Amino acid sequence: MKEKIEAIRAAIGSEIGQTGSRKELFELKMRYLGKTGEISALSKGMRDLPPEERPEAGKLVGDVRKWAEELFASREEELKAKELSERVQKERIDVTMPARFSPAGAAHPVSLVRAELVDIFGGMGFDVYEGPEIERDYYNFQALNIPADHPARDMQDTFFVSGEYLLRSQTSSGQIRVMETKKPPIKVLSPGRVYRSDSDATHSPMFHQMEGLVVDKNITLCDLKGILDEFARRMFTAETKTRLRPSYFPFTEPSVEVDLSCHNCGGKGCRICKGTGWIEVLGAGMVNRRVLENCGIDPDVYTGFAFGIGLERIAMIKYGIGDIRLLFENDVRFLKQFRG
Numbered sequence: 001m002k003e004k005i006e007a008i009r010a011a012i013g014s015e016i017g018q019t020g021s022r023k024e025l026f027e028l029k030m031r032y033l034g035k036t037g038e039i040s041a042l043s044k045g046m047r048d049l050p051p052e053e054r055p056e057a058g059k060l061v062g063d064v065r066k067w068a069e070e071l072f073a074s075r076e077e078e079l080k081a082k083e084l085s086e087r088v089q090k091e092r093i094d095v096t097m098p099a100r101f102s103p104a105g106a107a108h109p110v111s112l113v114r115a116e117l118v119d120i121f122g123g124m125g126f127d128v129y130e131g132p133e134i135e136r137d138y139y140n141f142q143a144l145n146i147p148a149d150h151p152a153r154d155m156q157d158t159f160f161v162s163g164e165y166l167l168r169s170q171t172s173s174g175q176i177r178v179m180e181t182k183k184p185p186i187k188v189l190s191p192g193r194v195y196r197s198d199s200d201a202t203h204s205p206m207f208h209q210m211e212g213l214v215v216d217k218n219i220t221l222c223d224l225k226g227i228l229d230e231f232a233r234r235m236f237t238a239e240t241k242t243r244l245r246p247s248y249f250p251f252t253e254p255s256v257e258v259d260l261s262c263h264n265c266g267g268k269g270c271r272i273c274k275g276t277g278w279i280e281v282l283g284a285g286m287v288n289r290r291v292l293e294n295c296g297i298d299p300d301v302y303t304g305f306a307f308g309i310g311l312e313r314i315a316m317i318k319y320g321i322g323d324i325r326l327l328f329e330n331d332v333r334f335l336k337q338f339r340g
């Protein structure tokens, strides 16, 4: 019994110094002091001793248990201190390090223009409808009074996807989608991306438009002019005027091209308006009765107007941007100028 106890003392004494963590220490402790540990086995082994040897053996076992418990407790304190100092070391913050740089973002100018338009027209009672970018020929052309082989298709160099599908070349497709499902009174805006095979300083193969459509009884060109006047004043300056020039679109009749008096020179003529005092900003007109008929709306009862605004164009005019490509290069030096 004595030898056994000495062997256990020696083993614990050497093994305890090798424990590197409280978890290891706990495992070691269980091996000796746990319910099925070696010291507990000694206590159980007492039964096999002759009765006269039991008191002494019991004292020896009690001593070694007490000794071991104290040793484990003090090692536990040591390891606790060690683990804490390691953690402090690892999680230390060097307050002299340069701060992490997290540059602030900025809304893209086209997003700014879009939000402003939605705000302006939303305030006049327009709802927002967003249609698909991959569109059927029917919605982009046919229902808008542009049948196959119509020369007006050349006005918009279209990307065809396959069969009757194409990348919409104008948000006017939204007019049809709205009128197909909703009966007048209708007052919607339809903003979104459009695509045309065209690319230079003022044209991009992908750009954004915002369609406006109003259909109700007794809607006239004067209503269109009034709404556009309000848009011009709010988007640019209180003095901005609109001018309607005759134009042609298959889906409107009559059709107009809308100019705004130059917000930069007030109409006297400058670099921005190329000396004319006017800047062309959008196409519009009274909804062609054939388009209303195509959507099951009686043109003898209802009339309407539509307009299509190019968002990049408005952004370029408003912020004095000379090249449309700047809007798509995503150079942060350009974009961060629109912060705040």
Ligand code: PHE
Pocket: 169, 170, 171, 172, 211, 249, 252, 283, 284, 285, 306, 307, 308, 309
């Ligand atoms: N869809 C036309 C274009 O992209 C603009 C337009 C919209 C004209 C609505 C009239 C009415 O050029």
